[in-house]
Amino acid sequence: MLTLKDYEPIVGTQVLDELKLLGQKLSGKIVQHINSTAVGGGVAEILNRMLPLLKEVGVDARWDVIKGDDKFFAVTKKIHNAIHHSPTAVTPEEFDILLETNRENARNMDFPGDIIFVHDPQPIALVDLKKELGKKWIWRCHIDSSSPLIHVWDMLLPYIQQYDAAIFSASVFAQTLPIHQFLISPSIDPLSDKNRPLPREQVNGILDNFGLDRGRPIITQISRFDRLKDPCGVVEVYQLVKKYTDCQLVLAGGGAADDPEGEAVLAEVREKAANDPDVHILLLPPDSNIEINALQRGSDVIIQKSLKEGFGLTVSEALWKETPVVASAVGGIPLQISHQFNGLLASTIEGIAYNVRQFLHNPKYARLMAQHGKEHVRQNFLITRHLRDYLLLFLAMEYPNQDFVLL
Amino acid sequence: MNEPLIQARESFRFYTRLNLLELTGVKARNIQELLILIEKSPDSVVYHHTHHFLQQHVYLSPEPPNDFAYWVKGILGDYLLAEQLASIDIYDFNSLKELKEKICSVIKNYIPQNVQCIRAVPLGKEFNFIKAVTFVLPTLYQTKNLAEFLVALKKVTIHSLYFHIFESRLRLKQPTNDFSYWLETSLGEKKIADALNRLDPYTHTMEGLRKKICELIENRIADC
Numbered sequence: 001m002l003t004l005k006d007y008e009p010i011v012g013t014q015v016l017d018e019l020k021l022l023g024q025k026l027s028g029k030i031v032q033h034i035n036s037t038a039v040g041g042g043v044a045e046i047l048n049r050m051l052p053l054l055k056e057v058g059v060d061a062r063w064d065v066i067k068g069d070d071k072f073f074a075v076t077k078k079i080h081n082a083i084h085h086s087p088t089a090v091t092p093e094e095f096d097i098l099l100e101t102n103r104e105n106a107r108n109m110d111f112p113g114d115i116i117f118v119h120d121p122q123p124i125a126l127v128d129l130k131k132e133l134g135k136k137w138i139w140r141c142h143i144d145s146s147s148p149l150i151h152v153w154d155m156l157l158p159y160i161q162q163y164d165a166a167i168f169s170a171s172v173f174a175q176t177l178p179i180h181q182f183l184i185s186p187s188i189d190p191l192s193d194k195n196r197p198l199p200r201e202q203v204n205g206i207l208d209n210f211g212l213d214r215g216r217p218i219i220t221q222i223s224r225f226d227r228l229k230d231p232c233g234v235v236e237v238y239q240l241v242k243k244y245t246d247c248q249l250v251l252a253g254g255g256a257a258d259d260p261e262g263e264a265v266l267a268e269v270r271e272k273a274a275n276d277p278d279v280h281i282l283l284l285p286p287d288s289n290i291e292i293n294a295l296q297r298g299s300d301v302i303i304q305k306s307l308k309e310g311f312g313l314t315v316s317e318a319l320w321k322e323t324p325v326v327a328s329a330v331g332g333i334p335l336q337i338s339h340q341f342n343g344l345l346a347s348t349i350e351g352i353a354y355n356v357r358q359f360l361h362n363p364k365y366a367r368l369m370a371q372h373g374k375e376h377v378r379q380n381f382l383i384t385r386h387l388r389d390y391l392l393l394f395l396a397m398e399y400p401n402q403d404f405v406l407l
Numbered sequence: 408m409n410e411p412l413i414q415a416r417e418s419f420r421f422y423t424r425l426n427l428l429e430l431t432g433v434k435a436r437n438i439q440e441l442l443i444l445i446e447k448s449p450d451s452v453v454y455h456h457t458h459h460f461l462q463q464h465v466y467l468s469p470e471p472p473n474d475f476a477y478w479v480k481g482i483l484g485d486y487l488l489a490e491q492l493a494s495i496d497i498y499d500f501n502s503l504k505e506l507k508e509k510i511c512s513v514i515k516n517y518i519p520q521n522v523q524c525i526r527a528v529p530l531g532k533e534f535n536f537i538k539a540v541t542f543v544l545p546t547l548y549q550t551k552n553l554a555e556f557l558v559a560l561k562k563v564t565i566h567s568l569y570f571h572i573f574e575s576r577l578r579l580k581q582p583t584n585d586f587s588y589w590l591e592t593s594l595g596e597k598k599i600a601d602a603l604n605r606l607d608p609y610t611h612t613m614e615g616l617r618k619k620i621c622e623l624i625e626n627r628i629a630d631c
Binding site: 012013014015017018021022025146147168171172174175176177180181182183184388389392393395396402403404405406407 | 423425426427428429430431432449450451530531533535537538539540541542543544546547562563564565566567
């Protein structure tokens, strides 16, 4: 198992010393994370990496996953889309499915945490227990909530308002709320299988196994097969770039247990690709971290053409590997990419395609952007920064309404 | 050959400052709203928007000097006002109140002459006001002489450096910093203290600043 010491060559001793100092102030505190899936998707990935580190600095971090049936996950997917402002109707009867599933989970779970840290809308109504249990309750919204559909937000609001604090990934996601709202960006783990350095031969071997031609440029989007990631739009980007450069496209991603739409989207993408042999659609199992790592390292350009994005950590993953990135300026992506400084941003299919061509035709420029990108991620989007923010958040729960705390 | 090095009358404890960012939910859509909301903002908001870039972009200098200038230039597209806001030397101010007044006066003077330029930004491009919730804690490093100080200086985080160099002016309400103050009053090292005070911290990266201060001290130690 990795320890903080393993991060020393990447972030320096000083950063680790500060984490330990903060951890001492929280020693023995139980922080109970609750979400709806143990595998797949960014939340589970971050929690898997974060919990051992929290424990190492002295926080008694735990993690529970709520259970739900297909109906429940169909409703929560709709709620997810509605928070993203996708036209979606959620009826009161459907919302009742969420509430009843939350009640059922509440009856079957223990809540030993001093701080209950609830992730995303699926378990949001567990906070009803606060009246009975007390404790500090935090709701972490990993979704782009900048313009949620009002009828759905209004359903969630009575629950959000019961929390002591809400956490958002970007300032534009903040809402007018009567509770504290904190800004904490997610992060990547530079030592995970998905991000750790790989030998060139291993990268080449994986590209070969996927049938990719290493002699021609590869452009790649790594994402779940989800309409909000616009994989069909990415195929159109590729088709525009292909007019000038004989390139290949990789669309690679897995599904998550709480995402029932994946298969339908996958079928749409296959139809769009129309059997083009240079379009590689890779439906990867959840444990394909090394493969994703290799694809991000072996690609000439990474695209993240999301229409909405909670944060878009695949951008930081690619930047960390010094691969040039072209992305749409949605959600948390502008926090990760400053246009023409460490990557390129665009909003349309044509704009993304133009930027991909810029990188493919100007490798020195692409290289410079990518180098800046790696340093930007080192300072702002590694798990050690995320750990520090969480520790500060837990301390903030002990000093509510104070702007300045001398520890 | 200079004066020999001495033990400090009082030891120097390195502290560090860490910020948690709180979203206020308050947003400005045009320059007039920006002015009104800055005027109403507490120090912790002004502090965040004028200082966070120092810590966030440590690998590149120069950087956008404050969020207000960055938004006015990048979103409102008002280059003249952005330049005026960017030119405010925040190191000149010993209190956030004075700094806030200066920012407001620049905007106030600009608006009447440029009424035709006032426009609202599209949804999602508003200026989002953020507050820094600050935690200050002592580090493990406490030093009693210049040599120990140098060792610790190389080990502390940029957050600690930042606390002692930038934050100190606001805390001490004097045009100095913690390092210079201690070097002069406890070690009698006025020459280094003055040299350190003359450094322009806004044109260095934090690591560049660390290197510069270490060089000053290494030269002094070598001269003994």
